[in-house]
Amino acid sequence: MRKLRRGIIAVALCVAICFLAIPVMAFGPSSDVIYDGIDVSRYQGDIDFERVAASGVEMVYIRSSASGDYVDPYFRQNYERAKAAGLKIGFYHAMSARNETEAVQEARFFVQTISGTQPDCKLAMDFGAASSLSASQRNSIARAFLEETERLSGLKTVIYSSAYTARAIWDETMAEEYPIWVAEYGPSEPEDGQWDKWVGFQYSNTGRVDGINGNVDLDYFTEDILLEASGEIPHPDEPKPDNPSKQYIYVRVERGDTLYKLAKKYDTTVQSIVSLNNLSNPDVIIVGERLRIEASGDIPEGAVYYVVQRGDTLYKIARRYNTSVEEIAELNNLSNPDLIYAGQRLLVRSGTLVREYTVKRGDTLGKIAARFNTTVSRLAAINKITNVNLIYPGMTIILSQ
Numbered sequence: 001m002r003k004l005r006r007g008i009i010a011v012a013l014c015v016a017i018c019f020l021a022i023p024v025m026a027f028g029p030s031s032d033v034i035y036d037g038i039d040v041s042r043y044q045g046d047i048d049f050e051r052v053a054a055s056g057v058e059m060v061y062i063r064s065s066a067s068g069d070y071v072d073p074y075f076r077q078n079y080e081r082a083k084a085a086g087l088k089i090g091f092y093h094a095m096s097a098r099n100e101t102e103a104v105q106e107a108r109f110f111v112q113t114i115s116g117t118q119p120d121c122k123l124a125m126d127f128g129a130a131s132s133l134s135a136s137q138r139n140s141i142a143r144a145f146l147e148e149t150e151r152l153s154g155l156k157t158v159i160y161s162s163a164y165t166a167r168a169i170w171d172e173t174m175a176e177e178y179p180i181w182v183a184e185y186g187p188s189e190p191e192d193g194q195w196d197k198w199v200g201f202q203y204s205n206t207g208r209v210d211g212i213n214g215n216v217d218l219d220y221f222t223e224d225i226l227l228e229a230s231g232e233i234p235h236p237d238e239p240k241p242d243n244p245s246k247q248y249i250y251v252r253v254e255r256g257d258t259l260y261k262l263a264k265k266y267d268t269t270v271q272s273i274v275s276l277n278n279l280s281n282p283d284v285i286i287v288g289e290r291l292r293i294e295a296s297g298d299i300p301e302g303a304v305y306y307v308v309q310r311g312d313t314l315y316k317i318a319r320r321y322n323t324s325v326e327e328i329a330e331l332n333n334l335s336n337p338d339l340i341y342a343g344q345r346l347l348v349r350s351g352t353l354v355r356e357y358t359v360k361r362g363d364t365l366g367k368i369a370a371r372f373n374t375t376v377s378r379l380a381a382i383n384k385i386t387n388v389n390l391i392y393p394g395m396t397i398i399l400s401q
Contacts, residue, residue, distance in 0.1 A: 028189055030179070030197035030224040035059045037219040039092065039202065042074045044212050049078075049085035051211030059088040059221050061124060061181075061200075065113040066094035068106050079117055088226065090121030092160060093149075096128055099137075100144040100260035101282045104270050107148035108236050114153075115235040121225050122158040122199075123149055124181060135169050142170075144260050146178060152236045155227060158199060166193030179224060183217075199225040252309050252358070253289045266293050266307075288358025308344040320356060320398075321348045359395040368397060 036056055040047060041063035052060070062078045065071050072078075082089050093110040097103035110123070127142050146157045161170065163184035170180075172194055181200025184190040190201060200221045207218035251262060259270045259282050274282050276292045285291070306317060314325045314337045329337045331347040340346070357368060365388045369376045380388050382398050391397070 027191075027193070027196050027198060029201070029220065029222045030199050031222040033223040035088070035221045035223075037061065037200075037221045038207070038209060038212075039063070039217045039219060040074075040078060040212075042072050044214065044216055045074070046213075047074075047078060047081065048211035049081040049087060052082075052209055053085040053087055055210040057087065057209060059090070059121065059219075059225075061090040061092050061121065061219070063126075064091045064093060065110055067096045068102065068109050071113055075113070083118075088120040089117075090119055090124060090225070091117070092124035092126050094126045094128060095142075095145055097141050097145065098133065099283060100141055100258050101270060103141045103144040104148045104260055104263075105282075107145045108152060108271075110149060111152040111233065111236050115233050118230055118232050119155070120227060120230050121221070122156045122179070122227060123153060124158050124160045125149070126160040135171070138169055139171050139174055142174065143177075147264075153233050154231075155233065158225060160200070160202075163190040163193060166195060167191065170194050181219075181221075181225065198222070251291050251293055251307050253285050253287055253291060254309065255287050257285065257287075259285060262291065262293065268294055287360065290356065306346050306348045308340050308342055308346060310342045312340065312342070314338075314340060316396075317346065317348065323349060357397045357399055359391050359393055359397060361393045363391065363393070365389075365391055365397075368399075374399065 035058040037059035038052070038057055039061035049060075060078075060082050062075060062082065063072045064075045079089065079091075091110075091114050093106065093113075095103065095106050097106050114123075125142065125145055127138065127145070133141070142159070146159070149155075149157050158179050158181050159170070159174065160181045161183070163182050166180060166182055170193070175194035179197075179199040180193075180195045181202065182190045182193070182195075182198045183202035183205075185202075185204055188203075190198060200219055202217050202219045204218040206215045209216050209218075251266070253262075259273050259279075263270045263273060270282060272294055273279070273291060276294065279285070306321070308317075314328055314334075318325045318328055325337055328334070328346060328348055331349060334340070359368070365376045365379055365385070369379055376388055379385070379397060379399070385391070
């Protein structure tokens with residue numbers, strides 16, 4: 001049956017190419033082994049999967065969840081019945097995140113929802129992105145979701161996408177890292193995009209299958225959408241409480257930073273940063289704010305890692321940590337203490353960390369003092385400010401010593 005179907009697809013494609021006035025480039029399946037499939041959600045209602053399987057359907061993708069708090073009411077029933085009918089099963093999440101932090105939260109919700117199940121297919125992301133987001137933003141948000149899903153579940157992922165989005169939105173890096181399950185209705189093969197092969201092709205949204213009342217999406221899937229090994233999905237670990245024996249670095253937030261970017265850069269998690277810094281809203285971090293981040297690896301007793309920021313000098317860092325330039329140079333084996341660079345990790349041994357704040361446009365010393373529960377006179381004394389009315393954006397204000 002699969003060989004016959006492949007022949008029909010190939011003949012139809014050849015006919016289309018020969019007779020269309022303006023030929024359209026298409027991309028084909030990733031392998032010769034193709035499965036008949038469907039994808040379902042609550043909109044299909046109560047499904048008789050025994051009859052579905054008897055009709056020739058071999059694989060089903062089931063919507064498990066959407067956004068950050070919605071579980072499809074038929075998810076568990078569909079999974080259990082499809083499993084009992086012997087169908088190969090995959091799950092998809094309808095994501096609606098508008099930033100990377102929300103994407104990470106949705107990934108955790110997705111994996112929590114499907115924990116305890118045993119899918120046969122890669123976990124799918126269906127990203128219904130808002131039109132107000134740029135292509136770059138959509139790619140960053142999608143990557144955050146996919147990476148976190150793979151990290152938490154231990155399973156590979158796949159992108160579900162319209163053919164238009166595959167051409168116009170997703171970038172080459174996404175195409176290199178993740179396979180695509182593409183949707184396009186009408187042509188026998190989807191139009192070309194960043195990918196040269198598909199692992200899934202949704203070719204109709206008005207299909208009819210015995211055992212399902214009403215329309216259902218029809219798909220072809222290749223063997224490459226299958227997981228190499230199928231096991232039970234674990235429940236994501238909850239963020240662990242702070243361990244006083246661990247070491248930490250302190251990072252100053254720069255323009256364009258997000259918790260997701262910082263977590264990825266320093267090999268930690270958004271949840272860990274939120275917990276360590278008591279952040280009530282993970283979407284709101286302030287330029288100039290200092291965040292505590294758990295450091296990896298063994299470091300000398302009494303020392304912490306500091307990540308050099310733009311404009312830093314060893315003198316500024318030493319002053320901030322109540323230590324000396326010589327001490328930092330010795331700890332880090334620096335031959336030239338005048339030569340450090342942004343992003344460099346330096347060991348700093350310190351008794352008391354100096355808190356600081358970077359002045360922003362519109363700030364006054366009075367506003368800063370009120371925000372950090374101190375006084376104008378104390379800030380002026382610590383920073384040797386002679387004119388309390390004269391501060392400027394980018395200026396570093398030491399808050400305590």
